[in-house]
Amino acid sequence: MSVSFDTRVSERGLFDALIDARSTYGAKKPILEDQERNPLSYTDLIRAAFALGRKIAGMTSPGERVGIMLPASSGAVVTFFALHAFGRIPTMMNFTAGIRNIKAACELAGVKRVLTSHRFIEQGKLHDIIDALEPITTITYLEDVRQTIGLADKVFAAAAGSFPRRFRAPTKPSDPGVILFTSGSFGAPRGVVLSQANLIANVEQIAAHIPLDPSWVMFNPLPTFHCFGLTGGVLLPLLKGMKAFEYPSPLHVKQIPPLIKDTGAAILFATDTFLNQYARNSEPDELSGLKFIVCGAEKVREETHNLIRDRFGDVPVLEGYGATEASPVIAVNKPTDNRRGTVGGLLPGVETRLEPVEGIPGGKLYVRGPNIMSGYLNADGVMEEPPGGWHDTGDVVEISHDGWIKILGRVKRFAKIGGEMVSLTAAEDIAIAVWPESRHAVIAIPDPKKGERLVLVTDRRGAETGPLLAHAKTIGAPELAVAKKVIKVTEIPVLGTGKTDYVAIMRMVEAEGGRAS
Template sequence: MFRPGLDPSAGEESLFDALVAARAKHGDKEIIEDQDRKPLTYTGLIRAAFVLGRKIAAITEPKERVAILLPSSSGVVVTFFGLHAFGRVPVMLNFTAGEQNLRAAIKAAGVKKILSAKRFVDQAKIDDLIMVLSRDAEIVWLDDVRASIGLQDKLFGLMAGMIPSQFRVKTKPSDPGVILFTSGSFGAPKGVVLTQKNLVANSRQVMTHIPLDPNWIMFNPLPTFHCFGLTGGVVLPLLNGLKAFQYPSPLHAKQIVSLLAEVNASLLFATDTFLNQWARVASPDDFRTLQFVVAGAERVRDETHHLFNTKFGGVKLLEGYGATEAAPVVAVNHPDRNRPGSVGQLLPGMEARVEKVEGITEGGRLFLRGPNVMAGYMSPDDPDRIEPLPDGWHDTGDIVEIDEEGYIAILGRVKRFAKIGGEMVSLSAVEGLVAAVYPEARHAVVAVADSKKGEKLVLVTDRGDADVSRLAEWAREHGAPELAIPKKIVRVTDLPVLGTGKTDYVAIQSLVEMDKAA
């Protein structure tokens, strides 16, 4: 299927030029702010990007891939656009990914320099990690760079802010816009090369699908090393005239819910994991300024929908679907067309096809193509080689159903099916069964080898009294197959999650294997 409705020229400009064009369209308004409460206007952001970018350009090469290791803040936005102003390519590093994955990312991207800040390193207590990474790349402290800024630099920024087209390095929409790494939920993270066109086009697609009021304020607590946080929390609002408030950590539940009304937040993008945590500590009026909330990156639980429908006066919770490889938004529900249980309709300008998978009776494997779909994966062996997509089609690995009106339902991932006694069983569906019995807890289901039936299901849960017999009873009462009942339960205090809030299935699988070996 193809979803029409996008201007064919969407994305046909460089990212920095799109930022400058947004200033011309929306006026020199306040556009970025963080917890330091020192807002920047469009011109302030552009000037700061030129001043910082010029300093970084002096110690790097044209088109060099330069890593950024920073939390969500005005500083990370200035740094990101500062690299673009001088034709460098930002590589966003996930500081929660662990030493092994980070070192692999640095090597895969061919990174020589990492931009970070001493204040952040101290607060995040990652001194040891920085010491390890310094063996692979030079750490450039932005604190020191800023301290070296003098009158001449400021005068340069003043002039460049007035006529940016005369000072920025010209790049093409097809040039790399950012290098990100997949979350690693199910395996080793992959390096994704998104072009500048991908990022600009995705922000245009969202605006075409759901018109956003430039007077609204976006609250972004998601990390910019995650594509949802980068595109949804930075590129989308800045290119469309919405002020973006950057918050450094989604883990600060109480601080976040108290800030929402204080900064008059209109939009909130987050994952189900974080939304559920925030909803539990929020008072009924903490979300009163929000127009709606968009949840992505993982399935939204019924409990989370229930909280928003009852506790917060019916604040609309829109579930969406994305992938790093698609910059990332693929589909999202609409405030006026919100269908819980689905992730909404495909964004304008995208094509989708669904292919049947042997052994899986419902739905099929989703392939995507469109202006927001990546250039390709980086070769793990050669930083300069990008593995292109066959005819531009990206294999998502997700099993979906698309109804006659174009609403997409995610049934699971190809990797998240177990073969038990010759039958294919969706692990996501089994998690749904468990959640129906124990809705207030967090669960994950994985499969391990079984000598009799090929594989068996193991439930990992933070529910201390979870019981196989209770699950079996529910399954019988609701007509669920016996194959969908986990044969073993591993109880944990906290379910392992990634820095993005998504369930860490790699860690959970290892935990189960260790428990099995014990």
């Protein structure tokens, strides 16, 4: 099924889209701010991008893939557009991915230079990453670059700020807009090339799906190396006239709620894990001013929905669904039509098809549209395009007659037990229903008799299988969907994006399997 969408909105480059937004919403409109509380207008942002970009251009080549390793901040946004102003390709480095994955990302993308900051490396204690990257890349610190910006650079930036189309490097909408790396929830990350048209299209699709007010402030604590944080937390507000407030870490659960109130934020981007923690550490008036909250990257628990409702009143939590390969948003609920248990309605312009998966209801979801990636990076330097423009999400879903999606699980997240296909997501849901205030993850391990068996990893201290079996019986779930083995841990590991880290959990099960209850 598909919904009509005007693809002409993406027939321009990203820097031109920023220039157009300045014309639409006003050159002096404050549009970007971070914890330093020094707001930038459209013109400030464009001038800063030209000043910094001119210096970076002197160290790099046109079309070069340049690494950005920075937290969500005004500096990260300026650096992103600085590269675009001079025809370089931002390559966003996930500094939480571990040294092996970060080095692999640089080698895969051919990154010869990584832009970062002394302050960030010091505060994040990331010196080991720098030590690992220095043999294969040049590390450039933005504080050092800014010290070299002189009068001539400022005069250039002022002129370029007044006539940006004359000074910016010409690019095509089909040119790369960013290189990102998938989360690695289930294995090694992959390099994803999103075109400038992909990113702009996704912004326009979101804005066509949910009405947005340019007077709103969008609070983004999610990292810009994650597509949700980049498109939703940076490009969407900047191109649609809303002020973007960038915060460097979603982990600061005590500092974020009062700042949401202080900034007058209307929209918060988060994941279920982080939102639940913000709600528990927030005063009643600190989140109640939000128009709505958008959650992605992981399932929103009923307990989180109820917690927000009970503490902060009518603040809808809109669960959405996406993939890095889709720039990233594929579907999202609406403030006026918020259906719990779904990930929302398909964005306009997204085509879908379902392929049957033996033994599993619904079907595996394939998507196609103007927001679907140019392709994956291959080690040989050749880009692997999605066949026929279709991206295989790997998710098993049901789609309602009006385009609302319910996720049943990932194809990889099903186990075959005694010849029956069992959803690991459904097994997690049983644990969530029994112990809603705890975190749970279910994986499958080989079993010599039944093929596979389920293991529940949980931070619930008194967890045991009895209550799980009892709940499964009351809801009519098969006994096969209940984990018979429980491993208790102090904390469920998550990735920097907030997603459950199933690779780490599998290692925990392998290491602690003998101590399970």
